[in-house]
Amino acid sequence: MAFITISPDWHWNGTLAQRAYTDYIVLHHAEASTCTARQVDEWHKSNGWSGIGYHFFVRKDGRIYRGRPLDKQGAHVSGMNNCSIGICAEGKYSTETMPDAQKKAICQLLVYLKDNYYPNAKIVGHKEIGSSDCPGRNYPLEDIKQNYRAYAGGEVDEVTKAEFEKLVERVNEIGNDITALEGKVGKKNEVYNYIDKNMPEWAKPTI
Ligand SMILES: [Zn+2]
Structure with a gap:
């Protein structure tokens, strides 16, 4: 499957810890209608964190940015960063509706992560494992959890x-x-x- 990510040259404050497990892939929204991966990095640094807390940030137009390296701990769900990776969507899905391009990109990313790295990780919304409203009531959470392979385009990778x-x-x-x-x-x-x-x-x- 055609799958492209953008890897900004991040500058981390301090050393990122290794992550022990990957039991969950956690879906978030930025709670901001328009924002860039770079801005999220700045916001999180101003919280005193090492840098962008998510492993991936997906823009509304479907561009996928890498944040924290896959094997490192993120900063995106209190108490569960040691066993999860985080995917954040640009947008405010308490009120907005997710564009199709973004939904498709998130689904392709999920297929990529499930098939290449974490076949047994459970896909959840932030609110399911933390006290939060994230990713917002309009985020198509159940739809994505159930149908991500179909929205990704339905490609089946060959397994060796x-x-x-x-x-x-x-x-x-x-x-x-x-x-x-x-x-x-x-x-x-x-x-x-x-x-x-x-x-x-x-x-x-x-x-
Ligand atoms: Zn969240």
Whole structure:
């Protein structure tokens, strides 16, 4: 899938901590109708933080900016920064309606993150794991959570045998029967859906 991100040359204040886990991908809005990644970085620095607290910032026109490096802790959801990455959307979705270009970009980003890095991370809105109204009542939260693959364009990436075996290993680790996976090499989505559906309750991230 065509997937492009913009990586500004950020200057962090201090050293960013490594993140221990990635149980959640947390969706936010900026609560500002128009703003740039650079402005968010300035706002967060003025809070005394190291710099932009999100891992990604998505403009209304669909441009995706990288913020904190993927393996570092963000500053976007109190008490949960050690187990989550944050995606912020430009806009004030307590009152505005999200443009299609931005919605599609967020969905492509979710597919990219789920397929390449965090197949088992749960997609949540900030308000679901923190005390906040974020990302606003007009943010299409449930729609994106349920349909992000369709909005991303529906592409299915091929999975290599080595990747598949790694996934099977992961399924084994969590104690599932893997016979249902036989014959599914090449269909990454099917494998991930299988893993998501068959993960035992104890292994699921809790809210
Ligand atoms: Zn938020």
